[in-house]
Amino acid sequence: MNTAAGGPGDPPAPRPRRKKVVLADSRAPVTVLRTVVELEEQTSWAEEVVRSFIRTQFRAAVKFAVGTLLLFGALPLTFYVFPELSDVEFAGVSLPWLLLGVAPFPVLFIIGYWYNVVAESNERDFVDMVEK
Amino acid sequence: MELNAWAVVAIGVVGLATFSLGFRSSRLASTTQDFLVARRTVRSRRNAAAISGEYLSAASFLGVAGLVLKDGADALWYPIGFTAGYLTLMLFVAAPLRRSGAYTLPDFCEARLGSAGLRRLATATVVFIGILYLVPQFQGAGLTVHQILPSVPSWSGAVLVAVLVIVNVFGGGMRAVTLVQAFQYWLKLFAIAAPTFIMCVLFFGQGGVNGLGATGLSEPLPPRFTRDAVVTVETDVVLQVKDGVWLSASGTVDNAPAAGRVYWGPGDHVVDEGTELRFSEGSETPVVHPAALDNASWLRPVNGTGDLFTTYSLIIGLFLGTMGLPHVLVRFYTNPDGKAARRTTLHVLLLLGLFYVFPILLGALSRVYAPELLVAGRTDAAVLALPMKIAPNALGEILGAVTAAGAFAAFLSTSSGLVVSVAGVLSTDILKGRVRDFRFGTALAGGVPLALALVLRPSDISLSIGMTFALAASTFSPVLLLGIWWRKITWVGAAAGMVVGGTMVLTSIVITTVSGYTGGWAPSFLQQPALATVPIAFLVVMVTSKATQGRIPPDTNRIRLRMHAPDRLGFIRDRDIARFGTAEERTRLANGRHRR
Numbered sequence: 001m002n003t004a005a006g007g008p009g010d011p012p013a014p015r016p017r018r019k020k021v022v023l024a025d026s027r028a029p030v031t032v033l034r035t036v037v038e039l040e041e042q043t044s045w046a047e048e049v050v051r052s053f054i055r056t057q058f059r060a061a062v063k064f065a066v067g068t069l070l071l072f073g074a075l076p077l078t079f080y081v082f083p084e085l086s087d088v089e090f091a092g093v094s095l096p097w098l099l100l101g102v103a104p105f106p107v108l109f110i111i112g113y114w115y116n117v118v119a120e121s122n123e124r125d126f127v128d129m130v131e132k
Numbered sequence: 133m134e135l136n137a138w139a140v141v142a143i144g145v146v147g148l149a150t151f152s153l154g155f156r157s158s159r160l161a162s163t164t165q166d167f168l169v170a171r172r173t174v175r176s177r178r179n180a181a182a183i184s185g186e187y188l189s190a191a192s193f194l195g196v197a198g199l200v201l202k203d204g205a206d207a208l209w210y211p212i213g214f215t216a217g218y219l220t221l222m223l224f225v226a227a228p229l230r231r232s233g234a235y236t237l238p239d240f241c242e243a244r245l246g247s248a249g250l251r252r253l254a255t256a257t258v259v260f261i262g263i264l265y266l267v268p269q270f271q272g273a274g275l276t277v278h279q280i281l282p283s284v285p286s287w288s289g290a291v292l293v294a295v296l297v298i299v300n301v302f303g304g305g306m307r308a309v310t311l312v313q314a315f316q317y318w319l320k321l322f323a324i325a326a327p328t329f330i331m332c333v334l335f336f337g338q339g340g341v342n343g344l345g346a347t348g349l350s351e352p353l354p355p356r357f358t359r360d361a362v363v364t365v366e367t368d369v370v371l372q373v374k375d376g377v378w379l380s381a382s383g384t385v386d387n388a389p390a391a392g393r394v395y396w397g398p399g400d401h402v403v404d405e406g407t408e409l410r411f412s413e414g415s416e417t418p419v420v421h422p423a424a425l426d427n428a429s430w431l432r433p434v435n436g437t438g439d440l441f442t443t444y445s446l447i448i449g450l451f452l453g454t455m456g457l458p459h460v461l462v463r464f465y466t467n468p469d470g471k472a473a474r475r476t477t478l479h480v481l482l483l484l485g486l487f488y489v490f491p492i493l494l495g496a497l498s499r500v501y502a503p504e505l506l507v508a509g510r511t512d513a514a515v516l517a518l519p520m521k522i523a524p525n526a527l528g529e530i531l532g533a534v535t536a537a538g539a540f541a542a543f544l545s546t547s548s549g550l551v552v553s554v555a556g557v558l559s560t561d562i563l564k565g566r567v568r569d570f571r572f573g574t575a576l577a578g579g580v581p582l583a584l585a586l587v588l589r590p591s592d593i594s595l596s597i598g599m600t601f602a603l604a605a606s607t608f609s610p611v612l613l614l615g616i617w618w619r620k621i622t623w624v625g626a627a628a629g630m631v632v633g634g635t636m637v638l639t640s641i642v643i644t645t646v647s648g649y650t651g652g653w654a655p656s657f658l659q660q661p662a663l664a665t666v667p668i669a670f671l672v673v674m675v676t677s678k679a680t681q682g683r684i685p686p687d688t689n690r691i692r693l694r695m696h697a698p699d700r701l702g703f704i705r706d707r708d709i710a711r712f713g714t715a716e717e718r719t720r721l722a723n724g725r726h727r728r
Contacts, residue, residue, distance in 0.1 A: 105485025
């Protein structure tokens with residue numbers, strides 16, 4: 001039983017923080033701590049690692065942004081160049097209205113979901129690399 | 133339309149529910165620290181509902197349908213942009229901003245670039261954007277009240293609502309509590325989705341467009357009245373007629389007094405305030421000046437190069453403007469960490485997409501049923517007026533009550549959120565941060581926009597909102613994007629970009645407003661200047677920063693590490709902890725890493 005937790009009747013005494021005491025654990029955690037400290041101390045290695053990670057994330061974000069912008073940016077120009085698209089109908093609704101009024105919302109969600117997966121896997125790679 | 137008792141009851145219920153929810157949750161979290169710490173445990177799904185609840189303003193609830201009614205396919209870019217703004221936010225800003233630990237935009241500017249002067253400039257900009265965003269909210273409130281109680285003039289509605297918001301914020305009952313805002317989202321979704329479903333069923337039940345004798349939405353003809361209509365013009369308008377129409381008018385038309393039956397030939401007709409126009413069933417509908425005249429051009433997107441420019445400008449302004457809105461970013465702080473911030477944004481994309489389908493449908497329906505709104509230039513009332521047009525009986529009254537309640541929830545949540553964030557910035561950054569200062573800030577943040585809302589002409593809600601987005605996109609978005617991703621930005625560059633971008637947008641706002649009163653001579657690109665101002669602002673920030681490289685803050689690398697390092701490594705520090713709370717709590721919270 002853990003007595004430090006206290007019963008419901010006890011006064012709410014400030015609990016001491018639990019500390020983990022480990023003797024001579026010479027495996028991975030030491031290097032993890034070392035790399036994290038190194039990151040924080042901004043050694044030249046750490047600076048380079050962080051910079052390249054930021055660049056990876058930036059590239060991913062820019063790719064998605066440019067893709068989205070091209071996708072949506074092409075629409076007004078297409079409608080301008082091919083006005084006859086308005087005469088095309090699906091189930092009684094004209095094509096531009098489907099492309100502008102309905103389609104963008106699921107498309108935006110899918111792009112967002114996809115980016116989320118990419119960004120999180122980039123982060124996982126970075127953590128794995130640091131904690132190796 | 134006489135007094136709609138249902139609507140008054142529905143609005144009362146919304147107000148009461150909001151108030152009691154807010155009161156209950158604010159009792160649970162009473163101190164600053166409790167409040168802030170409790171907020172960091174908010175789940176991304178509820179948080180997303182809260183963000184959407186605060187974001188869906190009068191512009192979304194009333195304005196989108198109104199613009200669709202007036203401009204047709206080109207107006208569809210507004211809901212797209214309102215939603216896609218969150219995608220940009222997610223790609224570039226959400227996670228790093230959350231990890232930076234800054235609570236507001238001025239706070240971020242100071243944390244990243246280490247300049248108190250830049251913070252003050254950012255504060256002024258936040259206050260300005262907040263006020264500009266509040267004006268259409270109050271105007272929308274006036275419109276809603278006027279629609280329900282036609283005997284009451286619009287200004288009294290705006291005053292009533294502004295006072296209500298200020299009193300609420302004063303008492304602390306409408307604190308930006310997550311639960312209240314989340315509730316508001318679902319309320320608004322219901323209030324627009326349910327009436328839309330029922331009205332669509334009625335529409336097809338009545339035999340669609342042909343059964344009504346209305347103009348088909350793809351025919352090259354102007355909309356027709358489906359029954360006799362009386363329209364009272366409330367502000368001076370220029371009406372365009374395509375083929376010619378017989379009507380009876382009493383008042384001033386084309387600068388001459390008119391009484392009795394007149395014939396309007398094709399062309400423009402100037403109608404003065406207070407004129408009453410009577411149209412008979414089946415006659416052509418004159419349309420206020422810049423709107424799409426016939427249904428075929430209404431249906432077709434992009435008519436001419438001017439439209440092309442405006443559309444691209446709108447896309448840029450809305451895609452980049454969302455991240456610079458003061459009430460949006462504060463909400464992101466309630467996420468536990470950067471990853472959760474990203475997931476929250478993803479949910480927001482879903483919730484907004486779900487919502488915006490309905491105002492679009494309502495806008496299209498009102499082109500069939502409520503063409504007289506095009507005559508009076510009161511297209512923003514479409515969502516409120518449509519139910520009584522489709523079902524002029526008790527059902528219509530109930531549906532109208534539901535949409536009115538939703539509209540009420542829309543501007544109540546958005547303007548409360550805005551007033552709170554502007555008053556917070558005013559009281560901590562300009563005044564001394566006491567409770568008295570916060571109340572003074574609240575009075576200021578509510579009073580100034582109210583005065584503006586009364587003085588300025590109620591232009592279309594979404595258009596003035598579009599201007600606010602352009603302002604945010606030309607001031608904060610370069611600073612945020614470059615501050616997060618570019619190592620070499622300096623505070624001098626950031627300040628220069630904000631000043632230049634802000635001045636350009638402000639100039640175009642002033643020119644458009646003045647020209648609106650003096651005959652509308654200003655070119656249309658000034659109404660949506662983002663396509664020019666945003667790139668210039670970015671350029672100014674970059675060039676000025678390059679010229680002042682000596683001023684890169686010395687701890688830049690550390691701040692960048694904190695913003696971008698994955699949450700598991702635990703580099704997040706929340707800036708408020710260093711400022712608020714007792715000494716004991718500060719050390720306790722600051723020592724523990726945000727390891728999850």
